[in-house]
Amino acid sequence: MAGIVVLMGIYTMLALALNLRFGTAGLIDLGVVGFFAIGAYSYVILTAPAPGTADAYMFGFHLPMFIGFVGSGLISAFFAFLVGLPAIRLKGEYLAIATYAFAEVIQYLFTNEKWLTNGVKGFIGIEQPFRKFFVSANSYQYFYAFLIVLAVACFWYILSRLERSPFGRTLKAIRENEDAARAAGKDIERFKMWAFVIGAAIIGFAGSFYVWFTSLVVPSLFVSEVTWVAWIALTIGGTGNYKGMILGAAIIVGIQEATRFLQASAELATILAASRFIAMGLILVLIIRFKPKGILPERNTVN
């Protein structure tokens, strides 16, 4: 159960960040997993011990966890800035293609640049925060779930504040009508860039949390499915509504896990594994058909 809350929390973070980018600022971003991977790898490379004889990587800075955590967000944000320099001016689907390509490139890069990432071997046995205060792994996972909930609450608070601030209102104005916003004297590229970079920072932090959950990092963790799950959570929950993100991620991870509690035999397991994807698809279709704005649609701020 605690494990489910952890995953819900991590996907909520991704959905929250995506909501800032797409829900508030209207940036179609298909590169969520790229920044997720950068965050995870930044954390690991900053905190990993010096390489052993069997390892191909060259840098293991062995810094404290806290620095690794902060680093994961900052480095992810920095890469978002670099990507944003050429890409942020792209409109709509063009940005989607650029960010998607970016995420693919990142996965290939992490698979092949052994000197940096230890290649497909990756890193294993990653320590978890505050683990030494707990005797059993079982009680620790409840603490970790609590930590995740706390982090989600923080991100949610910051983002909802941002949404109501002049910054958030400007982003929405850009989303609704770019030309009008420009006519009002707003530097829209700068605003979009900020939304892009802040989103990347949150995704980067989520990467750290994910590493603590999996206890290992290999390139095969960071496939485009992560991006789609974040998008589905966003769509189900309600684009533009930050509370909806929590609901959306809870529903999608909940469905995936619910099927685990039904099965008994090996024959059934194969069928249920397939039913997971069917259930996800069905929910998505139903939502788009009957509640196209999501379960918790964005509230109309203009009366």
Place this chain on the structure above:
Amino acid sequence: MLKKFLVSCMVLSMLVLPGCGQAPASTPTGGSGTSSNNSSSNSGGDISIGILTSYTGEMGAFGVPVYNAAKLAFDEVNAEGGIKGKKIKLFTEDDQSTVESGIRGARKLITANGVIAMHGMVSDVLLATWDFAKQNKVMVTSPYAGTTKLDTTGGDYQYRTVPSDSLDGRVAAHVLWDKGYRKIAVMYETAESTTSIANAVAQQFQQLGGTVTIMEPFQSRQSSYLAELKKVSETSPDAVWLGSGQETAPTVLKQWKQRGYKWQWMVSSDIAVPEIFKLVGTDTMNGILTEIPAGDSQSEDYKRFAASYKAAYGKDPGGNFEANSYDAAMIMALAMVAGGKADGTTINENYKKIASPPGVKVHTFKDAVTELKKGNDIDYEGPSGDVNFDDHGTTSGSFNALIANNGKWEQFKFYPASAFEKTK
């Protein structure tokens, strides 16, 4: 504003609390892993064991056979009266051949089903779940996790009835050499296990005196491998070793056929499943070589196992690590009998002892129990070979060299474990 924030914090923590509340109910006693395991073994009920394996994804073909083979072993144990009167009950989870799903499945098996051991994981999943399992005193075993990372670290709450990938690669090189090939190329998917086997193949083949014309890595699940195949063909090798999985290899092999290349293939054991004939086509597959870590298919143990497997599931075993899975499960049961208790710690303490010399050689659960009752040490041997473990929980392992012939893998040479001990 702050008030709203506090309220939402509370709502969020409420979401977690039902989880905390449910934990004691779902695990036998809740609290720490040790106590829950002890109580599950003392409370008179069944012994829960989890099969966490791949029913879907790149390794999807392995799931059902691995589960069935382990179930066969446990069914035999249950038919003999179980362990101290308690029956073994199986729970299973799909790891979708991915680490994330593997961790989810492991957490569910351990915390919700209270399993004392888990079996059936592929390398990545095994590495990712091992630590959590160990902390909960849950044993993990695998019939096919060959990763070289366990060569020097495994053996504590973790055993595998399969040799390391480094040995796998060495055998592949020997098979090619023995078949008379002197100039080979190596193509491999950039995954952990295929990369390490590929390196071992190349290294060993060169040591034998052969030439490796090219090492060609590729990404999994692409729509075309024509560029890679062309590169390999330009170096004109006599044979090519291919390390890949069940979703990617068919594309490579079909495109090889389309282009009319003629070299001899040797494929990694992950490709050598019976389903591959359907995916690639019997014609294309004919004559392709492979080697799999397995016991001699001519041995009495294997024949008996194959007969009861066929009787139970209506299919011949082979190519899916069934024998390895059967032995892993059987040793697990025997370890509990030997230790006199049904928990992860007991299995861990006795796993190596009852399957490695010294001891009376036994081949069935019944004989083993008889010998143990007499107070003798035992050395279990099963359909996958002599299953002796080294200090890091890996079997020495024998290998079968197979050739594809009209939709079936046929053994053409057997390499006993002793054949490779010297070359280590």
